[in-house]
Amino acid sequence: MRVDPEKCKGCGFCAEVCPLEVISLSDKIASIATGCVDCQACVKVCPAGAIVPDKAFPEGTIQCDACPVGCRIPPGKTGACRRFLNKDGQRVRTTRLHTYGDVASLLKPLWAEPIQAPLITGIGAGTTYPDYRPAPFIVKGEVDGVDVVTAVTEAPLSYSGVKVKIDTDETVGEEGADVLHGRHKVGHVTTEEYGSKMLSLGGANLLTGKDGFVVARIVSDIANRREVELTIRDGASLRLKVGNPPVIDGRVIERMRVGCGSASMGLFAPHFRDAADEVVVIDSHVTGVFTEHTAGRYLGVPFSGVQLTFKKSTPGRYFGDHGKGWGGTSIEDPVSLIREIDPKFGRVGMTILFTETTGKRAKMVRWKGDLTFEEIPVTEKARDAVEQIRQTSQTSRVSAVYTGGCGGSARVSIVLYPVRLTEAIHKRRAKLTVGGATPFIFPGGGITFMVDVEEVKTGAFTWVPTPATVAPLEFTMTLDNYLEMGGYKESLMDVEDLMKWLESVGTEKQK
Numbered sequence: 001m002r003v004d005p006e007k008c009k010g011c012g013f014c015a016e017v018c019p020l021e022v023i024s025l026s027d028k029i030a031s032i033a034t035g036c037v038d039c040q041a042c043v044k045v046c047p048a049g050a051i052v053p054d055k056a057f058p059e060g061t062i063q064c065d066a067c068p069v070g071c072r073i074p075p076g077k078t079g080a081c082r083r084f085l086n087k088d089g090q091r092v093r094t095t096r097l098h099t100y101g102d103v104a105s106l107l108k109p110l111w112a113e114p115i116q117a118p119l120i121t122g123i124g125a126g127t128t129y130p131d132y133r134p135a136p137f138i139v140k141g142e143v144d145g146v147d148v149v150t151a152v153t154e155a156p157l158s159y160s161g162v163k164v165k166i167d168t169d170e171t172v173g174e175e176g177a178d179v180l181h182g183r184h185k186v187g188h189v190t191t192e193e194y195g196s197k198m199l200s201l202g203g204a205n206l207l208t209g210k211d212g213f214v215v216a217r218i219v220s221d222i223a224n225r226r227e228v229e230l231t232i233r234d235g236a237s238l239r240l241k242v243g244n245p246p247v248i249d250g251r252v253i254e255r256m257r258v259g260c261g262s263a264s265m266g267l268f269a270p271h272f273r274d275a276a277d278e279v280v281v282i283d284s285h286v287t288g289v290f291t292e293h294t295a296g297r298y299l300g301v302p303f304s305g306v307q308l309t310f311k312k313s314t315p316g317r318y319f320g321d322h323g324k325g326w327g328g329t330s331i332e333d334p335v336s337l338i339r340e341i342d343p344k345f346g347r348v349g350m351t352i353l354f355t356e357t358t359g360k361r362a363k364m365v366r367w368k369g370d371l372t373f374e375e376i377p378v379t380e381k382a383r384d385a386v387e388q389i390r391q392t393s394q395t396s397r398v399s400a401v402y403t404g405g406c407g408g409s410a411r412v413s414i415v416l417y418p419v420r421l422t423e424a425i426h427k428r429r430a431k432l433t434v435g436g437a438t439p440f441i442f443p444g445g446g447i448t449f450m451v452d453v454e455e456v457k458t459g460a461f462t463w464v465p466t467p468a469t470v471a472p473l474e475f476t477m478t479l480d481n482y483l484e485m486g487g488y489k490e491s492l493m494d495v496e497d498l499m500k501w502l503e504s505v506g507t508e509k510q511k
């Protein structure tokens with residue numbers, strides 16, 4: 001690329017985004033040094049159209065095909081991501097392949113075998129209050145010849161909530177929008193994940209706010225896999241039950257998207273080649289145009305000249321938008337997505353297949369010139385391609401993780417020196433479990449954990465109108481470590497005795 005000095009306004013946007021930092025400004029005019037790889041980042045941000053192609057690449061330049069950017073890497077230079085180097089005409093990775101041993105020192109040790117599982121769970125344990133009293137059950141037993149202690153409590157946690165994952169390409173609402181139960185705010189829409197919309201419900205601020213009781217009930221209902229009804233402000237209504245398909249605006253969502261429209265190009269390229277002269281897979285993240293996409297070009301499929309109204313990212317990949325139309329975009333009629341067909345490439349009479357990343361809908365048209373199209377029946381080969389997408393996409397479901405923080409007072413019912421317990425948990429000398437399930441512990445201070453609610457017995461989560469949600473927690477460690485942390489020696493009971501007592505009153509199995 002090179003800068004046209006007549007057009008450059010000296011805003012500096014290009015220098016800010018250049019991934020290789022080869023653009024600089026002098027006297028308020030940008031210039032591009034050697035090492036430019038034609039990644040086009042600067043072209044996309046220049047408000048003046050001042051950056052123009054420069055075909056003169058040094059001899060020995062290679063083109064990288066490891067991603068859609070397609071960098072042209074001069075000899076001795078790297079591509080835009082700095083991962084690949086042009087070394088004597090060969091594309092080589094700048095970091096060598098790592099073995100497990102190369103990274104092992106960064107990993108936390110595993111928990112020792114004897115403390116892998118708690119001796120009992122906290123489900124049904126009850127709570128001691130105030131916290132300086134020992135936890136309701138502190139049991140001691142022998143595992144693999146080692147004396148092990150498990151202390152359990154049902155801890156009321158003001159810092160608690162659920163993150164709910166809804167597998168769907170449907171738009172539910174803006175990121176950051178309020179999530180309501182009736183008139184009560186219980187959370188917000190958080191960042192979208194691959195093929196799924198995410199809600200963050202609960203949290204200390206909402207639990208202690210005016211809607212706190214409703215928040216606590218909704219969080220524990222979701223954690224216990226009960227059905228809840230929610231609405232998103234200026235968005236969809238939702239009926240959610242962990243483990244079941246989501247119901248959005250009264251419709252059961254059956255399939256989640258297989259990937260974005262660009263991923264679909266790679267996944268189904270041979271099917272698309274036979275399906276039509278052009279295949280457009282509409283998706284709110286990235287919409288794909290097959291013959292312009294690397295996947296189509298790789299198969300030698302001639303470019304159809306189709307260009308979309310969406311903003312182009314890289315060839316054949318267009319950023320989508322959000323709405324209630326095809327592929328979770330605003331597009332109600334796929335044909336309206338075509339901005340132009342370049343007659344240098346397009347052929348009057350060619351066929352275009354439109355579909356979505358779930359394969360739910362398909363529409364086929366024949367080009368009649370300019371921007372006119374005739375709808376035609378979807379051919380058998382096109383139907384096969386769409387069916388491939390449908391069969392590859394997974395069943396939609398709702399999932400949730402419960403998040404809690406027990407870095408506070410609950411720890412002093414376990415040991416006298418709570419910070420020793422926190423440190424031991426992080427160093428894996430003690431193990432926290434939630435109703436027997438192993439959570440993920442956030443690094444850093446405190447004990448903030450996340451657990452898949454489907455690993456915890458239904459009904460194990462409760463709430464108290466302080467308000468807070470209540471989670472069954474178990475802390476397991478060796479007896480030596482327990483005593484070193486200031487464990488309550490006088491409260492230790494033999495696990496064998498407890499088991500005998502439990503058998504005498506009957507047990508309930510996990511469900």
Ligand code: SF4
Binds near residue numbers: 003008009015045049
């Ligand atoms: S973004 Fe465009 S106008 Fe701004 S400094 Fe770079 S070339 Fe000049």
Ligand code: SF4
Binds near residue numbers: 067068079082
């Ligand atoms: S993988 Fe890196 S070097 Fe290769 S085209 Fe993409 S950005 Fe450029």
